[in-house]
Amino acid sequence: MQDTATAPTTVDPSEVERFAALAAEWWNPRGKMRVLHRFNPVRLAFLRERLVTHFARDPKAIRPLEGLRLIDIGCGGGLLSEPLARMGASVVGIDPAERNTRIAALHAEESGVPVEYRATTAEAMAEAGERFDVVLAMEVVEHVADVSLFIESAARMVKPGGLMVAATLNRTKRSFALAIVGAEYVLGWLPRGTHDWSKFVTPEELQAAMEAGGLAVVERTGVVFNPLGDSWRLSGDMSVNYMMVADRPA
Ligand SMILES: C[S@@+](CC[C@H](N)C(=O)[O-])C[C@H]1O[C@@H](n2cnc3c(N)ncnc32)[C@H](O)[C@@H]1O
Numbered sequence: 001m002q003d004t005a006t007a008p009t010t011v012d013p014s015e016v017e018r019f020a021a022l023a024a025e026w027w028n029p030r031g032k033m034r035v036l037h038r039f040n041p042v043r044l045a046f047l048r049e050r051l052v053t054h055f056a057r058d059p060k061a062i063r064p065l066e067g068l069r070l071i072d073i074g075c076g077g078g079l080l081s082e083p084l085a086r087m088g089a090s091v092v093g094i095d096p097a098e099r100n101t102r103i104a105a106l107h108a109e110e111s112g113v114p115v116e117y118r119a120t121t122a123e124a125m126a127e128a129g130e131r132f133d134v135v136l137a138m139e140v141v142e143h144v145a146d147v148s149l150f151i152e153s154a155a156r157m158v159k160p161g162g163l164m165v166a167a168t169l170n171r172t173k174r175s176f177a178l179a180i181v182g183a184e185y186v187l188g189w190l191p192r193g194t195h196d197w198s199k200f201v202t203p204e205e206l207q208a209a210m211e212a213g214g215l216a217v218v219e220r221t222g223v224v225f226n227p228l229g230d231s232w233r234l235s236g237d238m239s240v241n242y243m244m245v246a247d248r249p250a
């Protein structure tokens with residue numbers, strides 16, 4: 001057994017504290033989490049489409065993800081967990097910030113959507129032998145203390161034949177200009193200090209970590225902001241925001 005005081009962890013306490021302090025803001029579409037709310041249409045459509053295709057589900061079904069066990073790592077207030085549960089998936093949302101999982105659970109209950117929330121980490125879940133058809137790490141990779149351990153733990157939880165999707169920020173000059181200077185200082189979309197550019201992860205690094213975890217990357221796509229329409233869309237440009245899909249061959 002590992003000594004919990006010295007076991008390696010992906011948790012950066014200052015990051016988790018910062019998100020916990022914002023817990024009341026999760027479901028306010030015009031509040032400090034507004035960027036995540038603006039992301040939601042494009043990433044939910046992407047997830048629905050890729051999951052339906054991968055698991056050969058009926059695209060017209062109301063609950064096409066019925067029977068799939070899904071983990072949303074770093075779920076925050078459950079902005080993704082809830083709609084995915086509505087699509088029929090059996091969702092476990094985890095976050096090391098207990099305030100987040102409490103807010104998330106309250107919101108799910110009020111909405112009448114069954115989601116199981118746990119205040120824990122990917123490494124603890126993986127170590128406990130938890131396995132899922134779908135593993136999500138959306139907008140969390142750039143906040144962890146140890147990317148290799150984080151991705152390795154997430155990958156371990158993917159069942160054979162299962163899928164992992166990650167969304168994060170690339171470490172480029174452009175992401176410094178747009179995601180830090182633009183979003184935090186000029187536009188004020190995000191509270192200052194939300195992101196630490198040095199913790200951003202390049203697609204090559206993310207792909208290598210996924211492959212080290214036994215996964216095969218099947219798709220990479222950029223996500224870009226469209227100022228007309230105040231919305232986001234998929235793009236070949238991965239220089240700032242991007243998503244990566246990988247599977248564990250059956
Ligand atoms: C930007 S939010 C994203 C929330 C959600 N995934 C979404 O996209 O709506 C990042 C979340 O990751 C959580 N987090 C930070 N460090 C983590 C870690 N090491 N493992 C899992 N989650 C973590 C934070 O508490 C926060 O809720």
Ligand SMILES: [Mg+2]
Pocket residue numbers: 139140142143195
């Ligand atoms: Mg982020």
